[in-house]
Amino acid sequence: METSFALTGKGYVIVAADTTAARSIVKMKDDQDKIKELGSHLLMAYSGEPGPSNAYIIMPTQPTDPLLSFYSGDTIQFAEYVERNIRLYQIRHLYPLRPSAAASWIRRSLAVSLRSRNAFTVNLLIGGYDLADHKPTLYWIDYLGTVVEVPFAAHGYGSYFALSLLDRYHNPDATLEEGLATLKRCINEVSKRLVVSPDRYKVKVVDKDGVREVEL
């Protein structure tokens, strides 16, 4: 089942998401990147509610990879919509949205969508490094449009195990190595205790130098 984690540390945010693309009980793909790079210093992990979605009823644009169309469509649809709009803002204004502003805009999109006929069922973790005040920021957003700034966050069934671990081991002043060690604890616990645990994760970090992928 889909799981994503994120935690802040001294000058960085780590965002991790599993890489499985599943439809019902069938695993379609195990190298799906579910963390979008929205800008030079902004990451967004997206995951959708399992089960059927409205994606196969309304699919305005077909994803290029045919396998992707089996992946719960509206999560990707929404992520690409966000990605393009954040990019458009940067092109128009010559500077990017700050993480807090980006989170507000994304939240509003979800809140508007919630009261429409076909709402997006997408849960997000927005990790960013604010170049204006030099602070790493993390936003937890659910499909209802609830947004809250948090020191660490998780979505999916993994959150039931990871959040209590993070309560115990999270340190806002931890180095990147210590942060990644805490993330490994979470991943190991989920692998150990969750029946339908994902086996691979993609991990990305954002800090003052921008976004990059790291190997665990």
Add this chain to the structure above:
Amino acid sequence: MSALEYNGGSVIAMVGKDCVAIASDLRLGTQALGISSNFQRVFPMTDRLYVGLPGLGTDVTTLYERFRYRVNMYTIKEEREINPETFAHMVSSTLYQHRFGPYFIEPVVAGLSKSPTGALKPFIAAMDLIGCINFAKDFVVAGTASSKLYGVAEGLWEPDLEPEDLFETISQTLLNAVDRDAFSGWGAVVHVITKDRVISRTLKARMD
């Protein structure tokens, strides 16, 4: 489970002698799972007017942004600050406009209203999710711990409390009520509005 109880959270407001207080917990969860212990649901609208928005988390943010916008527009057009009574009716009509697809919020308004003579009078009000206003003279409660808040407030509140005593009363009422509610708690914030300043304090609460 009701959408009003999905994220948890509670708000209370009390009247004192020439002052009012509004307080809230800081928890945001998804049902029984706690997500944040720093979710603000009480917001300043003017220097002497606060609004508390307990209920569905997404609507807390949406309504706060909506009210902030409308209060700003009012201040610009009227060239004066909005009165608590006027604001309460604005909140009420906003909610009733969504009568058949409501925002899942039960707002609490607390402030000092200016009479034509210039004297300041305490004002509190609470509403249900479709905007039915309860103008109370003593205290108002809302949120998942509202039933517990009623009991403690009924026992602790007394008329004409000075700001520091009102602070103590509202703090103890909130803290003890949310300890009996699984969906509220995880920290608390109190604002005491007096004629010359607002005293805002974050309380140390049980974190279980």
